[in-house]
Amino acid sequence: MEQPPSRKQRPRLRAAAPVVPALAFTLIFFIAPLALLLAYSLFEFSGGEVAYRLTLANYTALLGSAFYLHIILRTFLVALVTTLICVALGYPVAWQIARSGPRLRALMVLGIVMPLLIGGVIRGYGWILILDRGGAINHALLALGLAQAPLPMLYNFFGVTLTMVEVLLPFFVLPLVGVLSNMDPALERAALSMGASRLQTFLRVSLPLSAGGVAAGASIVFSLAASIFVIPQIIGGPSYLLLSTLAYQQIGSVGNWPFGSAVLVLILVITLVVLTVGSRVVSGNIRRLQEN
Amino acid sequence: MATGKHWLSVANAAIYLYILAPVIVVLLIAFSGTSSLAFPPASYSLRWFTHFAHQPELMHALGMSFTLAILASLLSLVIGGAAAFGIVRGNLPGRTLVLNGLMLPLMVPALAIGVSFLQFYTLFGVPSFPSLLLGHIVITLPYVVRTLVAGLENFDVSLENAAVSLGATRTQAVLRVTLPMLGNSILAAALFSFIMSFENLPIALFLSGPSTVTLPMQIYSYITWVFDPTVAAASAIQVAIVVVLAVVIERVVGLNRLISLR
Amino acid sequence: MQVVVRDLAKRFQGSVAVDQVSFSVEKGRLLTLLGPSGSGKTTTLMMIAGFVEPDAGGIEIAGRDVTRLPPNRRELGVVFQSYALFPHKTVFDNIAFPLEIRKRPRSEIAPRVARLLDMMKLAALRDRGIGQISGGQKQRVALARALVFEPPVLLMDEPLGALDKKLREELQTEIKALQRSLGVTAIYVTHDQEEAMAMSDAIAIMNDGRIVQMGTPDQLYEAPANRFVAQFLGGINLFRTLDLEHGEDGVCATIEGGIRVPCGRPAVPENGPSWVGIRPERVSLVESGGRERALFDATVIRSTYLGGAMLYILRNTAGVEFSARVPVGGARRTLAAGVTVGVSWMPDDARLLG
Numbered sequence: 001m002e003q004p005p006s007r008k009q010r011p012r013l014r015a016a017a018p019v020v021p022a023l024a025f026t027l028i029f030f031i032a033p034l035a036l037l038l039a040y041s042l043f044e045f046s047g048g049e050v051a052y053r054l055t056l057a058n059y060t061a062l063l064g065s066a067f068y069l070h071i072i073l074r075t076f077l078v079a080l081v082t083t084l085i086c087v088a089l090g091y092p093v094a095w096q097i098a099r100s101g102p103r104l105r106a107l108m109v110l111g112i113v114m115p116l117l118i119g120g121v122i123r124g125y126g127w128i129l130i131l132d133r134g135g136a137i138n139h140a141l142l143a144l145g146l147a148q149a150p151l152p153m154l155y156n157f158f159g160v161t162l163t164m165v166e167v168l169l170p171f172f173v174l175p176l177v178g179v180l181s182n183m184d185p186a187l188e189r190a191a192l193s194m195g196a197s198r199l200q201t202f203l204r205v206s207l208p209l210s211a212g213g214v215a216a217g218a219s220i221v222f223s224l225a226a227s228i229f230v231i232p233q234i235i236g237g238p239s240y241l242l243l244s245t246l247a248y249q250q251i252g253s254v255g256n257w258p259f260g261s262a263v264l265v266l267i268l269v270i271t272l273v274v275l276t277v278g279s280r281v282v283s284g285n286i287r288r289l290q291e292n
Numbered sequence: 293m294a295t296g297k298h299w300l301s302v303a304n305a306a307i308y309l310y311i312l313a314p315v316i317v318v319l320l321i322a323f324s325g326t327s328s329l330a331f332p333p334a335s336y337s338l339r340w341f342t343h344f345a346h347q348p349e350l351m352h353a354l355g356m357s358f359t360l361a362i363l364a365s366l367l368s369l370v371i372g373g374a375a376a377f378g379i380v381r382g383n384l385p386g387r388t389l390v391l392n393g394l395m396l397p398l399m400v401p402a403l404a405i406g407v408s409f410l411q412f413y414t415l416f417g418v419p420s421f422p423s424l425l426l427g428h429i430v431i432t433l434p435y436v437v438r439t440l441v442a443g444l445e446n447f448d449v450s451l452e453n454a455a456v457s458l459g460a461t462r463t464q465a466v467l468r469v470t471l472p473m474l475g476n477s478i479l480a481a482a483l484f485s486f487i488m489s490f491e492n493l494p495i496a497l498f499l500s501g502p503s504t505v506t507l508p509m510q511i512y513s514y515i516t517w518v519f520d521p522t523v524a525a526a527s528a529i530q531v532a533i534v535v536v537l538a539v540v541i542e543r544v545v546g547l548n549r550l551i552s553l554r
Numbered sequence: 555m556q557v558v559v560r561d562l563a564k565r566f567q568g569s570v571a572v573d574q575v576s577f578s579v580e581k582g583r584l585l586t587l588l589g590p591s592g593s594g595k596t597t598t599l600m601m602i603a604g605f606v607e608p609d610a611g612g613i614e615i616a617g618r619d620v621t622r623l624p625p626n627r628r629e630l631g632v633v634f635q636s637y638a639l640f641p642h643k644t645v646f647d648n649i650a651f652p653l654e655i656r657k658r659p660r661s662e663i664a665p666r667v668a669r670l671l672d673m674m675k676l677a678a679l680r681d682r683g684i685g686q687i688s689g690g691q692k693q694r695v696a697l698a699r700a701l702v703f704e705p706p707v708l709l710m711d712e713p714l715g716a717l718d719k720k721l722r723e724e725l726q727t728e729i730k731a732l733q734r735s736l737g738v739t740a741i742y743v744t745h746d747q748e749e750a751m752a753m754s755d756a757i758a759i760m761n762d763g764r765i766v767q768m769g770t771p772d773q774l775y776e777a778p779a780n781r782f783v784a785q786f787l788g789g790i791n792l793f794r795t796l797d798l799e800h801g802e803d804g805v806c807a808t809i810e811g812g813i814r815v816p817c818g819r820p821a822v823p824e825n826g827p828s829w830v831g832i833r834p835e836r837v838s839l840v841e842s843g844g845r846e847r848a849l850f851d852a853t854v855i856r857s858t859y860l861g862g863a864m865l866y867i868l869r870n871t872a873g874v875e876f877s878a879r880v881p882v883g884g885a886r887r888t889l890a891a892g893v894t895v896g897v898s899w900m901p902d903d904a905r906l907l908g
Contacts, residue, residue: 016384022375022394022433030397030430033408040411093304110542111308117534118315119491121508122527125515126314129321129331129524136317136331166311186638189605192625193632194652194703201626204651208642227401230493234515244403251407252497261411264404275399 034268041261050257058262068246072266075243078157079225082164083172086221087214089165090172094213095206097173098180109177112170120167120230127163127235128154155239163235168224172217179213180206212281219278223271243267315531322528327520340525350526353510357490360506364428365436365485369478371429372436379437380444391441398434402494405430410498420501427495432485439484443477476544483537491534555614556581556739557602557707562611564597571597573763575611579707579756584733584740588750589760590786595743596711598760602741603709604628616706631700631708631738635715637692639684645695646671646680652703670698673732690721697729701736708733708740714749726752747787751775759783777821781829781907790831791876792907798827804901811872813850818901823908836903837878839866839889840896848896852876854889864888870897 041058044051062068097108115123130136131153138150153159187209191201207214229244236245243263250260317331325335344350372394378384379391397405405427413423447470455465471478496509507530514523557579564572572594579585587595600606602613604625612621620628639648646667653663671677674694679687687695693713700708713729714722730753733740744750750757751771758768759782767779778784781792793809805817807830815830842851852868855875859882866878866889878897882888889895 016378016382018374018378019382019384019390022371022437023390025371025429025433026394026396029412029426030400030405033412034400034404036411036415037404037408089307092300093307096300096304106542108304108308110538112311114535114538115311115315117487117491117538118531119493119508119534121491121493121512121515122318122530123314125511125523125527126316126318128515129317129329130313134330139330163314166314169307169311184636184638186634186636187640189603189625190632190634190638190640190699191651191655192605193603193628193630193709194655194699195626195629196651196655197626200655205640209640223399227403229401229403234512244401247403247407248497251410257411260407264401264407267401268404271399271401 037261038265040257041265043258045256045258048255058259059266061259062262062266071241071243071246074157074241075226078161078164078242079222081161082168082225083218083222085161085165086169086172087218090169090176090217091214093169094173094176094180097177098183099185109174112173115166116170120228121234123167124163124231124234127159127166127231131159131162131235154235155237157240160232160236160240160242163231164225164228167228167231168221171220171224175216175220176210176213179210179216183209215278215281219274219281223274223278226270226274227267318524318527319531321521322524324521324524329519329521329524340521341528343520343522344525344529347522349505350507350510350522353505353507354526354529356504357507360424360428361486361489363425364432364489365482367425368429368432368436368485369482372433372481373440373478376437376440376444379441391437394437395434397430402431402492406494406498409495413499420499420504424496424499424504424506427499428489428492431492431495432488435484435488436481439477439481440474443474447473480541480544483541487534487537491530555579556583556616557585557741558612558614559598559602560612560614562598562601562613563609564594564601564606565609570763572601572608575760575763575765577758577765577768579739579741581739582734582737583755584730584742584753586742586744586750586754586757587760588744588747588757588786590745593760594763595745595760597763599709599711599741599743603630603632629703629705629707631703631705633696633700633708633710633713635712637696639692639695639699641684643684644680645676645682645684645687648684648695649699649702651699656703666702667698670702674698689717690725693717693725697732701732701738706739708738710740710742712744713742714744714746722746722749723752729753751787759786761786778831778905778907780823781831784831784905784907788833789877790833790905790907791837793830793832793874793876795827795830795906798822798906805906807904807906809872810874811850811870813870813872815849815904816901817904817906820904820906822906825908827906827908829907831905831907832876832899832903834865834877834879835863836899837876837880838898839868839878839880840898842894842896844896848898850897851894852897854891854893854895856891857889868895868897 040050042054042056044053044055044057063072093108093112097105097112100108128135132138133150133152135153137153138147141147142150153162183206187205188201191205192198196204227244229248232240232242232245233248236242238245238249241249244267247260247263247267250256250263254260320333321329321331322340323336323338324333324340325337326333328334375390375394379387384390409423409427418426451473452462452465452470455469456462460468491508492506493508493512496506497512500506500509507526511523511526511530514526555578559578560576562572562575563570575594575598577585587598589595597606601608602615604620604623608621612619614620615628615630640651643651649667649670650663653666658666667680668677671680674697676691676694676698679691679695684692684695696713710729714725717725726749742750742753754771756768756770757774759766759774761782767774767783769777774783774787778787778790781790784790785792793815795807795809796812797808799806799808803816804819805822806814807817807827808814809830817830840848842848850870852870855867855869857867858865860879862883863879863881866880867875868878869875
């Protein structure tokens with residue numbers, strides 16, 4: 001196994017060569033622009049123009065005003081509620097996928113992934129057709145006499161959360177399917193054979209053993225819920241701003257690149273923190289599972 | 293036991309209806325016979341597809357999305373394929389670090405990527421189309437790397453060694469044994485890249501110029517300004533393309549392996 | 555009868571997994587379901603445990619019809635092939651689980667678990683995680699966990715399948731002794747015929763979803779009902795029979811090559827025998843044309859040393875290949891390939907098989 005260092009070094013360098021283009025590409029066209037975004041968030045904005053002087057004013061404005069704090073809290077609230085609903089709806093779906101035969105399994109995975117692939121714009125459009133004042137639900141409610149006037153379901157908490165759950169559910173379900181599939185189904189059977197009820201089996205065996213998958217999915221859903229843009233833009237719009245739509249408004253409409261950049265940096269920090277914490281929990285849990 | 297499973301199936305069917313509802317509604321409206329967006333449509337026809345075909349800006353956007361998605365997939369396949377090979381076979385120092393670094397764009401919100409590109413390309417004066425393309429490659433590259441790394445890791449190296457022991461050179465072995473056997477992974481990576489590029493809005497939102505509008509971008513501006521089912525027809529076409537590709541991927545490697553943030 | 559299974563049937567996607575399976579087990583006895591993979595033995599066990607719903611038939615345990623009862627109300631100890639030990643719990647907590655589910659007080663749980671830990675020689679491992687113990691120890695924990703709540707019936711699904719041969723033999727003796735001393739009724743599933751022979755009071759041999767034959771180990775070995783049982787249990791040489799005569803000294807069969815072999819007074823299969831079967835270890839090899847009268851001559855093709863015995867593969871004049879297992883040692887010399895020997899056996903050792 002031992003090789004003289006001179007012979008070992010050269011093949012190593014040669015072996016690294018194929019990685020270089022991708023690394024260089026990522027560095028130049030991904031990291032560098034992000035660094036620029038960070039820089040912009042530290043520039044001054046005065047008189048409708050970007051002044052290239054360093055300042056923390058954008059951040060103090062963002063974190064110091066009641067209006068923006070309200071949007072930050074609202075973003076957290078929507079993300080939290082979305083995550084909780086995704087956990088509640090996603091667990092049974094993931095369980096059934098993991099415990100199904102190959103055919104049903106493939107069909108269910110396809111069904112849950114398909115909307116994701118179709119993209120936010122079309123689904124946002126679909127939700128408008130469903131939730132609008134003249135949309136499918138209000139149409140039905142009025143026709144059945146269940147409502148006197150059309151219910152407002154767009155541009156508010158209800159609409160944004162409802163559509164957000166729909167968009168993000170696959171991100172919770174898929175990692176959990178992975179964990180539940182790796183779990184020996186005999187573990188659940190063993191608990192049942194020893195007299196545990198279905199609920200006891202779930203609470204004392206399945207749930208603790210899949211906690212890693214739940215944490216992974218939940219952290220992904222939360223980070224995406226706090227950062228996705230297309231659905232909040234179409235369903236929430238300027239009248240129900242979240243952090244992402246606020247950033248877009250600042251950059252696209254107001255032209256305040258520095259402040260918009262600061263909002264984006266905040267979103268980025270939230271995303272990275274949640275994902276990192278989530279992955280810590282997950283790797284601990286997976287290590288425990290592998291001990292078996 | 294049986295009844296418990298029965299209730300689970302009913303509950304899950306309801307959840308699936310919820311997930312698929314917006315797409316189903318769009319598809320039905322696309323076939324509407326009237327110009328009203330009321331659901332369900334009073335009658336059905338293909339007129340909005342004909343209408344779509346006669347809208348030069350929609351057809352142009354469709355072509356633009358195709359061009360972008362194909363170029364982005366091919367280029368990320370070349371760069372990402374080489375990287376995956378280096379990562380799995382190269383015995384690299386800091387292998388995990390390299391892999392995590394290449395996965396980073398998945399963790400960064402698309403909006404932040406879009407805005408940072410806008411700032412970056414404005415600074416260097418890059419024209420719209422190349423900047424759009426580079427932006428899309430940033431989005432698709434991580435998927436390609438991940439798919440091919442997984443494919444290469446599952447590949448039994450002893451097959452390649454067997455070819456060498458039978459007299460092939462290492463390059464011949466890679467070309468004639470490894471690559472054909474990785475065909476499924478490569479196809480999946482290409483199709484998935486295509487989809488991710490094809491449906492992306494946040495990048496185009498900031499980088500599209502008047503002549504480089506993509507289909508999602510066009511649909512997005514239509515739903516804000518135009519109130520007839522033409523845009524539903526445009527959406528139906530996008531859905532059809534994505535569904536066909538997704539079914540192919542599912543057949544070839546299984547979709548669930550591709551979608552996760554890590 | 556502690557367990558009664560009546561006409562159990564199960565189909566999976568159109569193909570028959572289990573068909574008309576009936577048997578019963580007396581209190582305190584161990585019955586083994588033995589068969590090749592895909593024979594329906596595990597499906598049968600899972601139906602008794604309640605994890606697979608039978609299409610037809612009934613299951614009675616300790617006089618109670620449990621056919622429609624969910625698994626958690628059947629009061630059965632089940633040992634799974636994969637052990638199914640909970641990886642998030644210690645050895646102690648795994649064994650305590652069924653008692654905790656039954657809401658027994660802590661003061662009762664601790665001594666009961668301790669007693670089983672002692673019995674299974676696991677006391678030193680009580681606080682270990684499942685990842686920190688060996689395969690054989692996991693096996694013992696799984697068994698302790700299945701027995702701690704004193705179920706009247708214990709089900710075991712290939713419990714030793716994942717262990718190496720030596721450990722397997724050790725645990726066979728242990729499980730058997732434990733089952734005897736606790737007086738628990740047990741149903742055991744395995745594809746290993748030696749294991750089944752060593753452990754069982756009774757064996758049900760399964761093939762293609764049906765029970766082919768049921769009996770004590772020696773009944774099955776000495777009087778196999780058909781070719782499948784004879785071959786699956788111990789292996790047997792088969793000679794195609796051309797003719798059968800019933801004489802005063804018993805039956806005499808004519809086999810391929812026109813060779814006449816006496817068969818004693820065997821059971822004659824209903825639809826007529828087509829084979830004479832003889833176990834390899836009941837074949838004796840004598841000097842060709844020597845004093846002892848041989849039934850026919852055969853040539854040694856090759857031999858394998860088994861340690862204590864030689865296994866010879868021979869071919870007779872009609873071209874039929876068969877084997878003989880001959881003890882080594884004493885004055886016996888081993889035979890080289892190419893040597894022609896005389897072949898004989900006791901008429902009563904021959905079997906007529908359909």
